Amino acid sequence: MRFNLNGKTVDVRAHPMARLLDVLREECGLTGTKEGCGEGECGACTVLVNGEAVNACLVPFGQVRGASIVTIEGLRGRHPLQRAFVTEGGSQCGFCTPGTIMAAAALPKHATLDEVRTGLAGNLCRCTGYSAIYRAIAKAQLAQGGGTTTTNRKRNTRRQGTIR
Amino acid sequence: MRRRARTPVVGRSVPRREGLEKVTGAARYIDDLSFPGMLHGLTVRSTVPAGEIQSIRFDFDPSGFTIVDHTDIPGRNVVAAIVDDQPCLAERTVRHVAEPIVLLAHESRERLAAAKVHIDYSPGTPVFDPAASKETLKAITIEKGDVGRGFDAADVIVEGEYRVGHQEHVYIEPNGVIAVPSGSGVTVYGSLQCPYFVHKALKTLLGLPGDKVRVVQTETGGGFGGKEEYPSIIAGHASLLALKSGRPVKLVYDRSEDMLATTKRHPGVIRHRSGVTRDGRLTALAIDVLLDGGAYTTLSPVVLSRALIHACGPYRCDNVRVTGRVVMTNTPPNGAFRGFGAPQTQFAMEVQMERIAETLGLDPVRVREVNALRAGDTTATGQRIGRDASALRVLGEAVRRTDFRRRRKALAGTNRGLGLALFLHGAGFTGSGEVRLASKASLELTGRGARIRVANTEIGQGARTTLAQIVADTLGMPIDAIEVSQPDTARVPDSGPTVASRTCMVVGGILEQCAREMKRQLAGMTPREYLRRHGPLVVTRQYEPPPGISFDEETYRGDAYATFAWACDVAEVGFDPVTYEVRPVKMTAVQEFGRPINPVLAAGQIEGGTAQGLGYALLEEVVMLDGRMANAQLTNYLVPTTRDTPPIDVVMVENRYRHGPFGAKGVGELPFDGAAPAIVNAIRHLGIDIRDLPATPERIMEAIDRGGRGIRRKA
Numbered sequence: 001m002r003f004n005l006n007g008k009t010v011d012v013r014a015h016p017m018a019r020l021l022d023v024l025r026e027e028c029g030l031t032g033t034k035e036g037c038g039e040g041e042c043g044a045c046t047v048l049v050n051g052e053a054v055n056a057c058l059v060p061f062g063q064v065r066g067a068s069i070v071t072i073e074g075l076r077g078r079h080p081l082q083r084a085f086v087t088e089g090g091s092q093c094g095f096c097t098p099g100t101i102m103a104a105a106a107l108p109k110h111a112t113l114d115e116v117r118t119g120l121a122g123n124l125c126r127c128t129g130y131s132a133i134y135r136a137i138a139k140a141q142l143a144q145g146g147g148t149t150t151t152n153r154k155r156n157t158r159r160q161g162t163i164r
Numbered sequence: 165m166r167r168r169a170r171t172p173v174v175g176r177s178v179p180r181r182e183g184l185e186k187v188t189g190a191a192r193y194i195d196d197l198s199f200p201g202m203l204h205g206l207t208v209r210s211t212v213p214a215g216e217i218q219s220i221r222f223d224f225d226p227s228g229f230t231i232v233d234h235t236d237i238p239g240r241n242v243v244a245a246i247v248d249d250q251p252c253l254a255e256r257t258v259r260h261v262a263e264p265i266v267l268l269a270h271e272s273r274e275r276l277a278a279a280k281v282h283i284d285y286s287p288g289t290p291v292f293d294p295a296a297s298k299e300t301l302k303a304i305t306i307e308k309g310d311v312g313r314g315f316d317a318a319d320v321i322v323e324g325e326y327r328v329g330h331q332e333h334v335y336i337e338p339n340g341v342i343a344v345p346s347g348s349g350v351t352v353y354g355s356l357q358c359p360y361f362v363h364k365a366l367k368t369l370l371g372l373p374g375d376k377v378r379v380v381q382t383e384t385g386g387g388f389g390g391k392e393e394y395p396s397i398i399a400g401h402a403s404l405l406a407l408k409s410g411r412p413v414k415l416v417y418d419r420s421e422d423m424l425a426t427t428k429r430h431p432g433v434i435r436h437r438s439g440v441t442r443d444g445r446l447t448a449l450a451i452d453v454l455l456d457g458g459a460y461t462t463l464s465p466v467v468l469s470r471a472l473i474h475a476c477g478p479y480r481c482d483n484v485r486v487t488g489r490v491v492m493t494n495t496p497p498n499g500a501f502r503g504f505g506a507p508q509t510q511f512a513m514e515v516q517m518e519r520i521a522e523t524l525g526l527d528p529v530r531v532r533e534v535n536a537l538r539a540g541d542t543t544a545t546g547q548r549i550g551r552d553a554s555a556l557r558v559l560g561e562a563v564r565r566t567d568f569r570r571r572r573k574a575l576a577g578t579n580r581g582l583g584l585a586l587f588l589h590g591a592g593f594t595g596s597g598e599v600r601l602a603s604k605a606s607l608e609l610t611g612r613g614a615r616i617r618v619a620n621t622e623i624g625q626g627a628r629t630t631l632a633q634i635v636a637d638t639l640g641m642p643i644d645a646i647e648v649s650q651p652d653t654a655r656v657p658d659s660g661p662t663v664a665s666r667t668c669m670v671v672g673g674i675l676e677q678c679a680r681e682m683k684r685q686l687a688g689m690t691p692r693e694y695l696r697r698h699g700p701l702v703v704t705r706q707y708e709p710p711p712g713i714s715f716d717e718e719t720y721r722g723d724a725y726a727t728f729a730w731a732c733d734v735a736e737v738g739f740d741p742v743t744y745e746v747r748p749v750k751m752t753a754v755q756e757f758g759r760p761i762n763p764v765l766a767a768g769q770i771e772g773g774t775a776q777g778l779g780y781a782l783l784e785e786v787v788m789l790d791g792r793m794a795n796a797q798l799t800n801y802l803v804p805t806t807r808d809t810p811p812i813d814v815v816m817v818e819n820r821y822r823h824g825p826f827g828a829k830g831v832g833e834l835p836f837d838g839a840a841p842a843i844v845n846a847i848r849h850l851g852i853d854i855r856d857l858p859a860t861p862e863r864i865m866e867a868i869d870r871g872g873r874g875i876r877r878k879a
Contacts, residue, residue, distance in 0.1 A: 041799055130771075
């Protein structure tokens with residue numbers, strides 16, 4: 001079945017009811033997308049299908065015929081979110097990171113902090129408490145010429161000081 | 165030779181070393197790996213909480229299957245831990261739901277999933293209520309002074325009972341391993357915190373010498389204690405299948421199996437009886453702790469130990485009696501989880517302190533100020549607190565920063581509450597634990613710089629980066645010159661487990677010693693010059709305790725920990741009187757842990773630990789029905805999402821620890837301990853009498869039905 005994967009047209013053979021998650025990880029060999037729960041709750045399997053963030057564990061392969069799919073590998077390390085997640089501590093154990101970055105990549109450039117929180121409500125992170133993720137997104141928004149007064153405010157990007 | 169001035173990296177937020185791999189999807193976790201000829205494994209588990217196995221019937225075409233039961237175990241059928249009471253595979257007796265009985269392996273996951281195994285049991289009589297259990301796994305008493313006299317000297321006596329439930333780790337990556345047979349031995353790759361714990365368990369289970377067992381940690385998607393001791397079991401299972409089939413076997417749990425079968429935080433009931441003077445000074449503390457250990461001993465004695473040592477919180481009292489038991493119930497064994505007993509008992513102590521303040525009509529800050537440990541005071545075990553005591557400092561800073569007193573007055577009677585918690589956490593193993601561990605770390609000279617060789621694992625906390633920072637600055641080399649070896653028992657010494665907030669402070673300290681010695685031997689040469697002139701250089705050092713530390717494990721008296729870290733959390737919550745939901749609006753976390761080696765990584769521990777504590781306080785409830793977790797799915801076991809987590813204001817107070825590398829103490833667990841009591845004390849400020857966790861809307865509704873909104877002053 002033909003579809004567009006990370007900018008390239010591919011033809012992959014798999015059962016139409018196979019989970020998209022498994023087809024990406026196995027038939028396509030792209031292991032960046034992770035399985036955290038298999039029930040569409042944790043978001044570790046988030047990929048973009050026609051620009052929309054979806055849980056690949058809930059998408060039957062047959063549904064993506066002719067669709068355009070972007071996985072974490074498709075960002076090629078060049079998306080501002082990726083660098084920002086490294087410098088701002090948005091990634092600790094890293095397991096939720098690919099899904100979280102894909103969900104964040106689908107957010108509008110001018111998303112407020114509140115909109116970011118709602119947009120990422122389907123991505124569970126057990127390590128960070130989310131604050132560093134917001135800081136990373138705010139930083140990436142700035143790099144992309146986006147951001148709003150809410151996310152640009154120093155309060156969200158400044159490192160907390162140490163009292164001696 | 166030209167020398168460039170080098171900027172020290174300790175104290176700076178050097179980016180996480182494996183950060184690029186993690187953000188590009190290149191990092192390889194266990195389920196991303198494959199070996200030629202690999203089979204998939206499956207664990208057949210008990211469906212009854214107590215009973216005897218009468219028969220096992222396989223109802224599938226066995227072609228291509230490897231089947232393993234307890235008779236296939238070459239060594240001893242135990243999961244080697246403190247007390248060897250837990251079988252790796254049940255023989256006849258079953259003591260909990262999800263107890264492993266039979267293992268299957270096959271090339272095809274579909275054939276595996278379709279394989280029916282029928283097990284008949286003669287049911288036993290399970291015990292689910294810890295208070296009704298007749299099997300005590302461990303009992304400990306801590307005594308100081310004379311509680312009788314202490315109560316006589318009190319003006320008021322305040323009693324309370326506090327309950328905390330299970331908590332599930334929910335590391336986003338479930339447990340998984342791949343066992344690869346090699347010669348007459350086995351190599352296990354896995355998502356784990358402690359390669360040498362697994363190594364030890366496999367030697368016993370498989371009857372193999374140490375050099376025939378190799379354990380390698382792969383990139384691990386979170387641990388929090390849930391991958392401290394549990395992996396010995398999954399690694400044992402995969403190894404048995406690998407050895408019998410002669411092929412690599414991948415055994416990875418899905419979320420629901422992981423939640424059903426693996427360890428959880430110990431539930432507890434903590435009873436307090438406190439004698440206080442009218443101005444709030446503690447004259448006597450009598451505390452009784454009952455923890456639910458589940459079906460086998462595992463690490464319960466150590467959890468009880470830490471729970472009791474932390475039971476009095478950061479407070480001084482001349483007359484103390486702390487008694488505790490951890491008991492057996494027919495539920496899956498409980499185990500390590502960030503805090504390891506301290507969150508349970510400190511929750512109780514902090515709510516008790518709040519009730520003392522309420523009963524006496526005193527300001528909750530004042531009650532804590534009066535009783536906080538100061539330099540020169542002693543703890544319940546008689547440990548003299550020294551210069552590294554920061555209870556009053558963190559309390560003062562938290563109160564100042566949140567304008568606590570004024571804000572509390574302003575919020576009184578509204579649907580917003582403000583509460584605080586003062587707490588501490590002993591870093592490293594209790595008592596002589598670190599000396600017994602005798603951790604060793606090695607530093608190997610390379611052409612570019614040095615390679616760190618330790619068994620401590622990167623599990624998200626940043627160990628790979630902070631240890632490299634410590635070594636880089638001690639050697640005076642750029643951080644890029646420092647490599648960190650993958651934790652592989654064939655290549656690294658046993659530097660002890662990645663637990664107990666010890667990796668940076670204890671193992672970082674040993675590496676600092678290695679680096680000092682390496683620098684001395686280099687004597688100004690570059691690594692390349694040295695290697696050319698003298699050949700290879702590996703410096704190995706063993707843990708040495710700080711001077712003057714001693715603890716008696718018979719009497720539970722002395723220095724329980726080399727040092728403590730201290731913190732004060734303030735929680736502001738909003739209450740919805742229609743849905744009974746409590747939402748955290750803001751958290752302030754003031755924490756003293758020596759000093760941060762890497763501020764971004766340290767803040768990550770504080771923010772993450774606080775968020776996990778919010779889950780413990782409000783959302784995370786394990787529902788047990790007949791000894792089985794009934795909500796083993798993320799749909800109905802709720803962990804905090806972005807919408808549940810407020811902004812967390814992090815303040816790091818510096819108080820450099822003399823015996824920690826560059827002044828650092830441990831910080832991995834401290835942040836977890838205080839979030840839940842701060843939240844509950846904020847709920848109490850709303851006038852709702854909550855004493856149990858989690859404070860779900862149902863419990864809040866019941867508390868209001870019982871006592872209204874307005875806490876009556878009574879002991």
